[in-house]
Amino acid sequence: MARQKLTEQTIPAERLENLLTEVERMASGDLSRRLDITQERDFCDAIAFAINILADEVQYRYGQLESTLAELRETQERLVQSAKMAALGEFSSGIAHEINNPLTLIRIHVDQLQSLVRTQGHPLAGQLLDGLRKIDANIDRMARTTKHVQDFSRPAKS
Numbered sequence: 001m002a003r004q005k006l007t008e009q010t011i012p013a014e015r016l017e018n019l020l021t022e023v024e025r026m027a028s029g030d031l032s033r034r035l036d037i038t039q040e041r042d043f044c045d046a047i048a049f050a051i052n053i054l055a056d057e058v059q060y061r062y063g064q065l066e067s068t069l070a071e072l073r074e075t076q077e078r079l080v081q082s083a084k085m086a087a088l089g090e091f092s093s094g095i096a097h098e099i100n101n102p103l104t105l106i107r108i109h110v111d112q113l114q115s116l117v118r119t120q121g122h123p124l125a126g127q128l129l130d131g132l133r134k135i136d137a138n139i140d141r142m143a144r145t146t147k148h149v150q151d152f153s154r155p156a157k158s
Contacts, residue, residue: 015044023051031059089153096146096153103146107139 022035034055035048110132117128 011042011044019044019048026051026055031055031062092149093153096149099146100143103139103143107136110136110139 019035022033026033034052037045037048037052114129114132114136117125117132122128
């Protein structure tokens with residue numbers, strides 16, 4: 001059947017109303033809707049066909065946008081987590097540094113006390129030196145721990 005000119009076609013008002021109602025539903029966000037195409041293959045069917053193609057394209061692009069938005073949100077969450085970890089690294093490095101300062105001072109005094117006990121010949125020298133060795137061993141343990149924290153908080157080499 002040859003296509004008739006628009007001026008030669010008579011389109012029932014009811015078909016136009018149905019067409020407009022469905023288009024309004026689609027425009028309000030119901031992208032799953034599609035317009036019916038009749039056997040008449042008239043002007044309304046041509047419009048319905050074109051609108052269905054546009055609706056398919058809009059629905060496809062909307063899905064792509066949703067997917068991209070989800071990826072962006074995930075990336076944003078990872079960036080926030082990375083920033084938190086970087087701040088935690090800086091914070092823990094600062095704490096380790098502040099712990100090392102008094103440890104160094106304690107170690108100096110332990111060394112001085114050990115020298116003093118050895119040279120003065122104190123009656124409890126054995127017990128004192130044993131206690132000072134335990135203190136020194138714990139200072140070493142704390143120093144290793146703070147070094148691990150500082151090493152961990154440094155940026156990774158690429």
